[in-house]
Amino acid sequence: MRLVHGLLLALVFATPVIAQAQQPAEAAPWQAEIEHRRQSLIERNGPGTDAPLRDQLLSMQASDQEARGLKVDPNAPKGPVRVAANLAEIDKFLSDQLKGIVEKRGWPTIALVGIDGSNAAMLLLTHTPDREWQRSLLPKLADLADAGKIDGSSLALVIDKDLIATGHLQRYGSQFKLVDGAMAMYAVEDPAGLDRRRAEVMLPPIDVYEHRLMAMYHLKVSKQIVMARAETAKRP
Known part of the structure; x- marks a missing residue:
């Protein structure tokens, strides 16, 4: 196992147990608005028509999270998050599986696999080592997000990661980098x-x-701002 390094992606939206544990008893206005819009997506698209595919995506998501040391365990001692030594190999394996799913079924929409299954697919796309394939899917x-067929919050992380990889300012502030033992945000537009x-x-x-x-990484957030550099992008 090794300490997490490089880009830090907040995955609380793919692990609802963590998010719920940190919510106050009375939801803030922004929480109520997000929940209302999320429920609207579910009502509009339904619970999903392909339960086996949904289960497969959720299982793949669990593998992704466990490899990153983010498996939810309230009894685990606090400390630095440690990721699997073969993380790159796991990411490629899961990415290849996702490619096969997309080739056969198209992108997993909420209508096809439910909102949790669809978000699991987006999480896996966030971690694919094949940046060209990732970028080709963005349009x-x-x-799909504009049409309300997938959850835009999950797509935002993929968009930010692509912007950082190509040396641009990120849009939604989702990407951080470990600098001097703290998490520093990559610079954002506006x-x-x-x-x-x-x-x-x-x-x-x-x-x-x-x-x-x-709370997730047991690290502080620094006030330092990091500028993205295109040469940091990794190609498969």
């Missing part, structure tokens, strides 16, 4: 409008997001 995924953009895609305010990051 189609943006159209910082004053960050929370507005996050709300548009059903993400919580950035200060809430940062607290969830700290």
